[in-house]
Amino acid sequence: MTEELPSWRQRWRSAVAYVFAFSGPAFAFLRRTFAFSGRVFRHRWARRVRVATAVGLTGVAGSLIGVMLFARADINVGPFSAEMSVVPSVTGGTEINIPPLGSLHLDSHRGPVHLRVALGSLDQSRTEALIDNPSAISSAGDRAVDEVVAGVSRLGLRTMGLAVLGALLLAALTFRDMRRTAAAGVTALVVTGGSLGLAAGTLRPDSISEPRYEGLLVNAPAVVGDARRIADNYGRYAEQLQTILGNVSRVYSTISALPVYEPAGNTTRLLHVSDLHLNPASWGLIRTVVETFEIDAVIDTGDIVDWGSSAETGYVSSIPSIQVPYIYVRGNHDSVAIQAAVAAQSNAVVLDNGLTEIDGLTIAGIGDPQFTPDKSETNEAGDDSGPELLATAGENLAQTIRGSGKQVDIALVHDPAMAQPLSGLVPLVLAGHQHARSVAMLPEPTPPTPDASASASPDPSPSALALIQPAVPTRLMVEGSTGGAGLRGLEHEDPTPLSLSVLYFDENRELKAYDDIQLGGTGQSNVEMQRNVIGLEDAATPTPTPSTQSSN
Numbered sequence: 001m002t003e004e005l006p007s008w009r010q011r012w013r014s015a016v017a018y019v020f021a022f023s024g025p026a027f028a029f030l031r032r033t034f035a036f037s038g039r040v041f042r043h044r045w046a047r048r049v050r051v052a053t054a055v056g057l058t059g060v061a062g063s064l065i066g067v068m069l070f071a072r073a074d075i076n077v078g079p080f081s082a083e084m085s086v087v088p089s090v091t092g093g094t095e096i097n098i099p100p101l102g103s104l105h106l107d108s109h110r111g112p113v114h115l116r117v118a119l120g121s122l123d124q125s126r127t128e129a130l131i132d133n134p135s136a137i138s139s140a141g142d143r144a145v146d147e148v149v150a151g152v153s154r155l156g157l158r159t160m161g162l163a164v165l166g167a168l169l170l171a172a173l174t175f176r177d178m179r180r181t182a183a184a185g186v187t188a189l190v191v192t193g194g195s196l197g198l199a200a201g202t203l204r205p206d207s208i209s210e211p212r213y214e215g216l217l218v219n220a221p222a223v224v225g226d227a228r229r230i231a232d233n234y235g236r237y238a239e240q241l242q243t244i245l246g247n248v249s250r251v252y253s254t255i256s257a258l259p260v261y262e263p264a265g266n267t268t269r270l271l272h273v274s275d276l277h278l279n280p281a282s283w284g285l286i287r288t289v290v291e292t293f294e295i296d297a298v299i300d301t302g303d304i305v306d307w308g309s310s311a312e313t314g315y316v317s318s319i320p321s322i323q324v325p326y327i328y329v330r331g332n333h334d335s336v337a338i339q340a341a342v343a344a345q346s347n348a349v350v351l352d353n354g355l356t357e358i359d360g361l362t363i364a365g366i367g368d369p370q371f372t373p374d375k376s377e378t379n380e381a382g383d384d385s386g387p388e389l390l391a392t393a394g395e396n397l398a399q400t401i402r403g404s405g406k407q408v409d410i411a412l413v414h415d416p417a418m419a420q421p422l423s424g425l426v427p428l429v430l431a432g433h434q435h436a437r438s439v440a441m442l443p444e445p446t447p448p449t450p451d452a453s454a455s456a457s458p459d460p461s462p463s464a465l466a467l468i469q470p471a472v473p474t475r476l477m478v479e480g481s482t483g484g485a486g487l488r489g490l491e492h493e494d495p496t497p498l499s500l501s502v503l504y505f506d507e508n509r510e511l512k513a514y515d516d517i518q519l520g521g522t523g524q525s526n527v528e529m530q531r532n533v534i535g536l537e538d539a540a541t542p543t544p545t546p547s548t549q550s551s552n
Helices: 008-042 044-070 124-132 136-175 178-201 205-209 217-224 227-232 237-253 281-292 310-322 336-343 386-404 452-456 462-468 486-490
Strands: 072-077 080-088 094-098 102-106 113-122 212-215 268-273 297-300 326-328 348-350 354-358 361-365 410-412 428-431 438-441 475-478 498-505 511-519 527-533
Touching: 044 080, 044 136, 044 178, 072 136, 080 136, 113 178, 136 178, 212 217, 217 281, 217 511, 217 527, 268 281, 281 310, 281 498, 310 336, 326 336, 336 348, 354 386, 361 386
Parallel strands: 094 113, 268 297, 297 326, 326 348, 361 410, 410 428, 428 475
Antiparallel strands: 072 080, 080 113, 094 102, 102 212, 212 527, 268 498, 354 361, 438 475, 498 511, 511 527
16 A cells, blocks of 8 residues: 655645744744843943943033034234134144135144134234334244243143033033033043144254145245245254245235345256146246246256157247256257257257256256157157166166266256166256156166276276265256146046146255145146255155056
8 A cells, every 4th residue: 555645735844843842942042142132231341331332322422512612722922913723634744824825734744633713804003113123023023932932831721621511512412410410521622632642743943844725826935934044053943934924924014016036146056847748838837937936947858749740849938938958868858959949949959968056056967868748658669678778878877977977966958768877977867758746856867887897997997986985975856747737637537737847956956845836637727835954854765667658
């Protein structure tokens, strides 16, 4: 007799039984877990942790509200009525707003506190005293340090008081409990005091020597001051504060125009431009900087045009309008015809494996050996020997410098890949090509292998003597595009900014400081200037020879 197959109900019941048989332990584990979690959550220590967290968060939130809304202090600095305030920040620093001239940004400290100083209205009596007695500007500067220190101290105490008060009020409204409210106040006191203490502990007084300026370009020298004087005295915080205050005071106390910029008489100023790429706006910008900063000469490291065609030679006819010597080396977008057109201008000096002298500075330069206006990686010969050509051109310039018997102060190339053979030979190499600003120290040159026959020679040649002279550290400064990369600057979402730099040399022909000036690219109007003092900047680390893959 055959066994009857189970019905669909019997199969369903069997399946359910199997599920419960296997899931029963899992459900039991979950029940035990939830029960344990509930007991932990209801434990008195867990409750205390929750309360402490709530109190801490309330204290921090209340202190932030109090600081952001009310942490301000009015002070008098010279003839100005200024307002100081602090706001939470990740990077710290100080911002000094000088309407309508612009603003100064200082990397004065680290920590979660950012200091803002807004110079407001002028006090009538103190301003009249400045106009009637110009020497009063000096006395106002002498008092500036004490006034600022007193104002910052008063603002710090006010900030701590407001932070604690804000935390107490918020905690009282939230908890309605005296102990928790007091704990929130203590939390605010610790957080605020710790933040201010961190800012004070990381204070950099020398940051006054390297302000970043934002505003109208013509006002930059009047507000920031002369880089030569700052470079010599960058360690004296009080003097630099007095200098800036005196400059701004003169601006405000003069009704007709900005004050005459009075630079140190022994300073040589060179303007470094590069990669104009046919941008007509570049000439107006260069003329403005030359006049405003009293530039002695302009250095152009190439790519003045785009295609090197004869139709572009008219673009260089604006060089005489600069009215100072214009020193130029050829870029990879510049043909020999363009180089000849530049050389034909009355104030132009073309360097193609040669030397010139400007205001006591000896400058050497060589043109780019490649002509690649189509941005290709090949040269006129059609091969891919570009890196070797660039290195050879740099070596040719190095040989010319050694053979000249002169101490060359600046070497000019277009592509940074040409710079390495100049390492140890000149203190400064200027380049372009990359459309991006960068400053680095070149790797030290490899010492030559001693030659027994050469050492035995009674009369070594000048080049042999140059080889055994001690190498000098070589700084490579690559300029951005003064023309905003021309039409290429519009290829990206954000236009390429217009970049150029002012270099300051002392009477010993040493680079003391440099100002990086940057304007927003095509369609933008913002201006930013960053002062950099040699010796204050972070030590530039040696970098490998820049790659030649860029085809700008």
